[in-house]
Each structure stands twice: as structure tokens, then as C-alpha cells.
Amino acid sequence: MNREKRFGIWSLIRSQWLLLFAISLYLWAFAAAPQRAWHALQTGGTLFASVLLLIAAVFGLVGLLQVWISRDLIVRLLGREGGIKGLLLAALCGTLLIGPAYLIFPLLMSLHRQGARWAVIVIVLSSYAVKLQMLPIEIEFLGWPFSLGRSLLTVLLAIPAGLLIEAMMPKTPARGTWDAERGNL
Amino acid sequence: MLTVGLIYLALITAAYLALSRCNRPKTVESLQVAARSLRMLLPLLVAIFGLVGLFQEFLTPEQVQQTMGAANGLVSLLLGGLLGAISIGPPLAAYPLAGSMLDAGAWPPAVAAFIVSWISVGIVTLPFEASVFSLRFALLRNGVNFGLALLIGLLLGFFL
Numbered sequence: 001m002n003r004e005k006r007f008g009i010w011s012l013i014r015s016q017w018l019l020l021f022a023i024s025l026y027l028w029a030f031a032a033a034p035q036r037a038w039h040a041l042q043t044g045g046t047l048f049a050s051v052l053l054l055i056a057a058v059f060g061l062v063g064l065l066q067v068w069i070s071r072d073l074i075v076r077l078l079g080r081e082g083g084i085k086g087l088l089l090a091a092l093c094g095t096l097l098i099g100p101a102y103l104i105f106p107l108l109m110s111l112h113r114q115g116a117r118w119a120v121i122v123i124v125l126s127s128y129a130v131k132l133q134m135l136p137i138e139i140e141f142l143g144w145p146f147s148l149g150r151s152l153l154t155v156l157l158a159i160p161a162g163l164l165i166e167a168m169m170p171k172t173p174a175r176g177t178w179d180a181e182r183g184n185l
Numbered sequence: 186m187l188t189v190g191l192i193y194l195a196l197i198t199a200a201y202l203a204l205s206r207c208n209r210p211k212t213v214e215s216l217q218v219a220a221r222s223l224r225m226l227l228p229l230l231v232a233i234f235g236l237v238g239l240f241q242e243f244l245t246p247e248q249v250q251q252t253m254g255a256a257n258g259l260v261s262l263l264l265g266g267l268l269g270a271i272s273i274g275p276p277l278a279a280y281p282l283a284g285s286m287l288d289a290g291a292w293p294p295a296v297a298a299f300i301v302s303w304i305s306v307g308i309v310t311l312p313f314e315a316s317v318f319s320l321r322f323a324l325l326r327n328g329v330n331f332g333l334a335l336l337i338g339l340l341l342g343f344f345l
Binding site for chain 1: 230329
């Protein structure tokens with residue numbers, strides 16, 4: 001209950017701060033230069049209208065992935081696989097999971113307690129910067145070479161980053177299987 | 186942009202129709218999840234596109250190039266990374282902002298660093314992360330991911 005409430009406040013702050021920031025900037029802009037502020041509003045509105053269809057379509061995919069690849073399934077897979085396969089799987093899961101990263105912190109910590117390696121946790125959070133289902137929108141705004149290059153580099157570098165942090169964390173085997181799985185690599 | 190949207194919408198609609206044949210309740214649920222996610226994100230999208238409008242109207246390309254241009258090199262890379270680190274938000278919100286930076290002539294590596302650290306580095310959520318994992322983990326992870334954001338930007342510069 002307490003956790004729910006905490007998330008509510010967090011997500012409220014997150015979703016509101018930007019809108020409040022934008023509104024106050026507009027108020028300032030309308031006071032300082034009404035004509036240019038109006039033009040800015042039109043530019044933003046036109047851009048929004050032009051990508052709204054794409055955004056709606058992408059969210060259709062988001063809904064499908066969310067329901068057909070459930071969070072429970074992801075947790076089961078990540079907790080079980082320890083070797084290189086587990087690391088690759090973590091990278092894939094990070095690119096598919098949706099929602100603010102801090103929402104999955106508790107989920108990832110419970111995974112770690114169940115025996116998932118630190119590397120797995122870090123890889124999920126690092127590859128979080130790529131969203132496969134959002135790629136069409138990224139390409140629309142930033143172009144093919146930029147979007148694909150950035151996504152590829154992010155996923156590839158997530159794995160060494162995970163191993164690096166794992167090496168720097170104190171070794172506290174959560175379970176007996178932990179060491180056996182480390183030996184697999 | 187409209188054609189891409191239409192093609193994508195057609196593909197997704199086809200997927201929904203195909204899936205509703207094998208599992209109707211699950212497909213309906215997917216549609217509900219999709220609508221709910223979109224509705225929750227709508228205020229944020231309004232804010233982002235509002236900001237993009239202001240950005241394009243009030244920031245001249247010269248100003249952007251001066252602060253985040255290629256000539257500014259590592260400073261603009263660091264600036265992009267820091268800008269992303271202090272703000273958090275969904276990737277969807279980062280793309281339009283990053284797009285207008287690129288259009289105005291910002292250095293692509295700096296823009297890439299901005300996107301990556303926008304999503305995977307969170308200074309605001311650092312206390313929460315420390316309370317869930319541990320302070321050591323939170324500092325290490327955010328530090329490494331910040332360095333990673335800069336590295337990804339730099340590597341992308343060679344790649345492009």
C-alpha cells in the first residue's frame with residue numbers, strides 16, 4: 001500500500017513537472033512576445049498532429065507486447081538463466097519493457113534476491129535506453145543511421161557495463177546456485 | 186510522416202485482427218492496455234511538443250551550434266549527457282526534443298548522449314534507487330551509465 005502511494009507521488013511529479021514547466025514557459029513567452037509564442041504553439045501543434053497517427057500505432061504494439069509477453073514471464077526467464085544466455089536475455093528484456101525505469105527497481109531487486117546476477121540488473125537498466133517498439137518514432141525524428149547506430153551501440157555496451165558493475169559490487173551470493181551460474185560464463 | 190504512420194497503423198491493425206482469431210479476450214485486453222498507456226502519456230506529449238515549438242521559435246541555430254555544436258566538441262558532449270541526466274522521462278519524449286536539436290545543428294554525438302542518459306541516468310530518482318538496491322549500486326550504476334552515454338555518443342560520431 002505504502003509502495004503504491006509512493007509510486008503515485010513519483011509518477012505524479014514526473015508527469016507534471018514537464019507540463020508545468022512548459023506552461024510556465026509559454027506564459028512567459030506570451031507576456032514577452034505574444035506573436036512568437038503563438039507561432040511556437042502552432043509549430044509544436046503541427047508537429048504533434050503529424051506524428052499522432054504513428055504514436056497511436058506504436059501504442060497498439062505496446063499493448064500487444066505488454067499483454068502477450070507478460071512481466072511474470074520476463075521475471076521467470078531472467079531469474080533462471082545465469083550464463084551468457086541470461087545476459088543476452090536481459091538486454092532483450094530491457095529494450096522491450098515499458099514504463100519509467102524506477103518503476104521496475106523493486107522488481108529487479110526481488111529478482112536479485114532470488115538469485116539473478118547484478119550484471120543482469122544493470123544490463124536491463126542500461127538497455128532500457130532502447131525501445132524496440134518505439135524505433136519507428138525514433139527513426140521518424142532522428143533518421144535511420146542515427147537511430148539504428150545508437151540502439152545497436154546501447155545494447156552492445158550494456159553487457160560490458162553490467163559485468164563491470166558486477167565486478168565492483170561486494171560478492172554476496174544470494175543462493176547456492178549463484179556461484180554455479182557464475183562458473184558457467 | 187503520414188505515410189509511415191498509415192503503414193505502421195495498417196501493420197498493427199493486421200496483427201490485432203490475426204491475434205483476435207486465436208485469442209479474443211487477450212487481444213481486447215491489449216487494446217485496453219494500449220489506450221490506457223497512451224492516455225497516461227498524453228499530458229507529457231503535449232508538454233514535449235509545446236517545448237519543441239518554443240525551442241524552434243526562440244532558440245536560433247547559431248545559439249544551439251555555439252553550445253552543442255561540433256566545434257564545441259567534448260563540452261557539448263558533456264552538456265548533452267548532463268541535460269539528459271537531470272531530466273527523466275520516457276524515450277518517446279526524448280526523440281522530438283533530440284530531433285529539434287539535430288535540426289538546429291547540434292553535434293550528433295552530443296544528441297545521442299542526451300537520449301541515452303535521459304533514459305538510463307536519473308539524478309532525481311537516485312535516492313529511490315539507493316533505497317531499493319544500495320547507495321553503492323546506485324552511484325556505480327548511474328556513474329557507469331553516464332560514462333556509457335558519452336561513449337555511445339562518441340562511437341556514434343565515428344559510425345555516422
